[in-house]
Amino acid sequence: MSRVIHTKTRGGWGAMGMLLILVCVQLVMSSVCMAYQGRTDNCTSSQLPATLNLQANITGSAGVGLEIPGSRQSATLGISCNGHYDDDRNYCTTTQGWAFIPEGGLPSNTSIPNTYRFSTFPPGVGYQALDLNGNPMPLVGDNHDRHDTRVHIQQGYQQVPLAFRLVKLDGSTPLTSDFRFQFRVACEGNEYANIDIDQSKIYVNAHLTTVTQTCELENSDIQVTLPTISSGQFSSVGDTGGSTLFALKLNCMEDARAKVFFSDVNDLPNGSSILAPGVNTTAGGISFQMRHAGEPVMLVPGGAANSSGTFINVNAVDGSEHVLIPLEAEYIQSGNSVTAGKLEAQAMVTIAYD
Numbered sequence: 001m002s003r004v005i006h007t008k009t010r011g012g013w014g015a016m017g018m019l020l021i022l023v024c025v026q027l028v029m030s031s032v033c034m035a036y037q038g039r040t041d042n043c044t045s046s047q048l049p050a051t052l053n054l055q056a057n058i059t060g061s062a063g064v065g066l067e068i069p070g071s072r073q074s075a076t077l078g079i080s081c082n083g084h085y086d087d088d089r090n091y092c093t094t095t096q097g098w099a100f101i102p103e104g105g106l107p108s109n110t111s112i113p114n115t116y117r118f119s120t121f122p123p124g125v126g127y128q129a130l131d132l133n134g135n136p137m138p139l140v141g142d143n144h145d146r147h148d149t150r151v152h153i154q155q156g157y158q159q160v161p162l163a164f165r166l167v168k169l170d171g172s173t174p175l176t177s178d179f180r181f182q183f184r185v186a187c188e189g190n191e192y193a194n195i196d197i198d199q200s201k202i203y204v205n206a207h208l209t210t211v212t213q214t215c216e217l218e219n220s221d222i223q224v225t226l227p228t229i230s231s232g233q234f235s236s237v238g239d240t241g242g243s244t245l246f247a248l249k250l251n252c253m254e255d256a257r258a259k260v261f262f263s264d265v266n267d268l269p270n271g272s273s274i275l276a277p278g279v280n281t282t283a284g285g286i287s288f289q290m291r292h293a294g295e296p297v298m299l300v301p302g303g304a305a306n307s308s309g310t311f312i313n314v315n316a317v318d319g320s321e322h323v324l325i326p327l328e329a330e331y332i333q334s335g336n337s338v339t340a341g342k343l344e345a346q347a348m349v350t351i352a353y354d
Contacts, residue, residue, distance in 0.1 A: 041195045043081040043153075048185065048194035050077075050268065053304040054166055054206040055352050058125075059214055062168050065112045069216070070350055071206070073303055074130065074163035075268045076279060077185070079193050083155050092153045092187040098160045099146035100129055100137075100183040100202065106145055107181075114138045115167050118181045122208060124172040127181070130163035153187045159279060160185070160193075164204055176210045207305075211353045215252035215314055215323065222246060224329045226288070231338040234286065239333040243291075248325040248349065252316035258353050259311040260325060262290065263303040265346035271301040271308060274334055275345035283343040285335025290347070291328045305352040314351070 056071035079098070086092040107116035107127075114136035115126040128136040129147040137147040151160045168174075183202045185193035192200040226242045233241050248260065267276035273289045273296035290297040292312055300309030314323055331343075 039084065039087065040190060040192050040197075042085040042087075043079055043191055043193055043195075045077060045079045045185075045194040045200075047075070047077055047268075049199055049201040049203065050075075050162070051203045051205065051302060052162075052164060052268070053302045054164065054204060055303065055305050055350055056166050056206060056208045057211050057214065057351070057353055058168065058174050058208055059211055062173075064168055064170060065115075066168060068125070068166040068168055068208070069214070070352065071166035072130075072163065072348075073165075073204075073268070074161070074265060074348070076266055077160040077162040077193070078157060079160060079185075080157050081153060081155055081191075085153055085155060085187075085191050092191050095153075095188045096140075096148045097151040098153060098158075098185060098187055098193065099141075099148045101146045101186055103182040103184055103201070106143070107139070110169050112167055112169060115169070117169070118179075120179045120181065122174045122177045122179065124169050124174045125208065126167045126169050127204075128165055128167055130161065130165065132161040134163070147183075153191065162202070166206060166208070173210060174208055177208050178206065179208075180205050209353055212253075214353070215250045215256050215258050215316065215351055217349065217351070218249040218251050218322070222248070226329060226331060229331065231283075231286070231340050234331075234333040234338045237333050237336065240289070240330045243328050243330040245326065245328050247327060250314060250323040250325070250351075252314065252321050252323050254316065256314065256316040256353075258314040258351050259305070260314060261300045261303075261305070261309055261311050261350055261352070262297055262347045263300050263309075263350065265348050268303070269301050270299050273298050274332055275299070275347055278344040278346055281343050281345075282341030284337070284339035284341065285333060286331055286338045286343060287334045288329055288343070288345045289332045291330065292326070297327070299347070300350075303348065303350055305350070311352075 052073040054071045056068040107118050110126045117126040131137050140148050181204050185200045194200045224246045226244045229242045264270035275288045298310040301307050
């Protein structure tokens, strides 16, 4: 090659040819370098940014180190990533998993293990971030600056547990207050769960109410099993079947005034009466809804007591009472056609006080 260029130099344009070759090589190398400058927009989630509303009710008798009633919010966060999620020097594949990284300063430790608080919190209140099994996640990382979900990033669709709750830290009774804290969902800060940092935020709004008259669920974990029925019983959207009765049992203090409502664990913004299918669902075009007093129970979006939805009043009189709220669950056709399989859904019960 050098011999040919040297020969053509005698014609007066060989130097230009050499310059052209050098420029082309430089452009190609520049292009290759840009391909390996990792990008942070390789993952998306339709559920982000998200807002969780913790409607907490605190009493002087609440146990230290225990969850403040009504304060837990949980969901499953779905994230989809393309094949370039870890082009940025393999940062993400060397971490444990997707993480909730606090925004606006690091939270501080408390006397309760894996329980933390921001400076904006009222005295005597902390928070926990929960993993898939409902266990508190510690702050980890070089600067103890993230809650690691241990769900590894991967190409395609993945599900990340999204759950927070408030915890009572000491024997005092916190005053009624409103406060807010937030996180970003990211892998090592080099790949965001939804395109960029601003669209990957979780905002947690907490409303803490000090109450003297309370109600507690006697059956806090209810599993309702509907009968097996044929998909042929459904012919159009809105058809129902397989109705099954169940009830909420509350133990209320004297003169308690409260309201009970439901939100969708698998789709927090859901404000319809139809619960979103859970991760283990294999049936298609079919879901569940609940009824109270013969009417469909409308879900409360985000679990916010000031939102729309069905609110069931609870009035306890004449001393401590056992209050029964009758309900029923049923299948409802939600798609144009129904296919057989397994179906599950989850609803969260919240008791809010007037």
